């Protein structure tokens with residue numbers, strides 16, 4: 001293992017200490033671990049809180065700031081954070097408008113955030129959880145834990161953060177979040193594996209000429225392995241999985257504040273169709289250079305155009321990574337006027353910054 | 357042997373869990389690496405390490421409050437899917453025994469029933485989906501039916517652990533339908549579930565503690 005590490009057990013703490021030193025506009029608690037915006041709580045504004053395993057930076061801590069997240073809870077590398085982190089973060093930043101937890105769909109994250117929501121609720125704070133489950137590499141929801149939460153998370157946190165900034169209430173923020181999730185689809189691939197510091201060795205191994213199509217952001221297995229093909233061919237595979245993905249149906253849980261219980265709701269994502277406008281994210285898994293991402297974008301733009309899909313906005317770079325893994329993912333989110341308005345709204349965070 | 361579980365035994369059991377999960381860390385992590393993300397051993401060792409830290413301050417507490425404190429320690433330190441599940445198990449189990457200072461055999465049944473109900477509500481899994489429930493539910497059924505048939509606590513716990521062990525083995529040919537392992541689909545076949553394995557280790561220690569103190 002060749003990494004810039006002092007001691008394996010201090011990786012996360014030292015990363016947070018460095019963030020605190022570099023970003024005085026963030027408050028960082030080390031016990032339990034959470035990152036908040038200086039100045040929070042903000043009266044009348046819904047607090048948007050996300051979190052998940054570390055190793056996906058800049059997600060989520062790099063998105064804390066004006067117009068995006070109010071707080072983020074980093075877990076150990078690739079391990080979901082614990083409810084006490086979410087609970088303390090919520091208590092630190094919640095206003096009367098309540099707290100929205102944005103949760104990527106991994107069993108660990110979902111269960112820990114559900115536990116946290118129950119704790120936050122019993123403190124008398126209004127709370128709701130929304131799930132991001134956009135990874136089309138996972139086909140069915142009946143025999144698996146369902147689609148994983150990946151690239152759409154970045155776009156959702158930007159859009160919903162801006163809506164909260166504008167004064168959307170908790171239910172309106174949750175509805176908007178559900179819409180963005182429902183409109184978003186992603187898929188990724190890996191050229192190489194990655195090394196979790198505590199494990200010290202690669203999560204999986206790929207031969208020199210082999211790639212994994214449909215990889216998750218923690219190195220979860222993809223759909224299949226194959227020999228490396230030219231960039232255009234790989235982009236086409238991923239983009240068409242996204243563009244041709246049919247209606248996706250699953251059951252998601254929501255917090256019923258009135259009865260203090262979880263209720264289930266069937267959710268269906270409609271496929272993309274000609275004439276749609278989208279926000280596109282071409283994302284590096286961490287080890288792939290931006291130059292290669294532009295090669296990906298070139299082909300993606302061509303494929304979208306051929307299907308009469310307009311890329312209204314785009315983001316190209318490392319935004320939801322998998323440590324040092326080489327590879328990329330594509331995310332497309334159908335964008336209506338409301339989503340575009342909040343996408344364009346000012347944002348000022350360590351990793352995304354415009355309009356300010 | 358006397359057919360009760362004392363508070364001292366409960367504390368010894370939890371201490372032994374911390375010790376065993378520390379020594380079995382690599383084994384559980386290896387099982388999880390095959391079908392998950394290779395952190396189950398780390399998660400459990402960290403969690404029960406925290407439980408152990410809390411025990412000295414619990415000497416005067418009831419069994420219910422020891423279990424509740426343990427559950428909260430697990431929830432706030434394990435992470436992953438198993439943290440809220442094991443944490444919920446202990447916290448729910450505590451409501452079944454409340455302020456008791458010792459447990460009758462049927463209290464243990466109630467404790468497990470409530471704990472398992474909590475795991476099911478939180479994780480929404482069923483038997484046969486390759487999770488810890490594949491060990492816990494047969495273990496409970498065996499314990500209960502043995503006690504109802506008039507067996508002593510020691511024999512009933514033997515049956516309970518044997519059923520958990522059979523349950524763990526039953527996970528090997530199963531396709532995972534819950535948790536991270538579910539993303540492997542058919543490729544999860546042939547591997548033993550890490551959570552069912554840790555649950556069985558924990559039940560085995562309970563049996564050992566109960567039997568170790570009794571006159572057989």
Ligand SMILES: Nc1ncnc2c1ncn2[C@@H]1O[C@H](COP(=O)(O)OP(=O)(O)O)[C@@H](O)[C@H]1O
Pocket residue numbers: 107108388392393394395396399400435436437438439441475478479480481486487488489534535536549550551552
């Ligand atoms: N929905 C569920 N219900 C019951 N047990 C589950 C569920 N999902 C996962 N598990 C258990 O959790 C174990 C994995 O725990 P762990 O590795 O600590 O968490 P993670 O999968 O988040 O990395 C699995 O082996 C399985 O027994």
Ligand SMILES: [Mg+2]
Pocket residue numbers: 388392393394395396436536
């Ligand atoms: Mg695991």
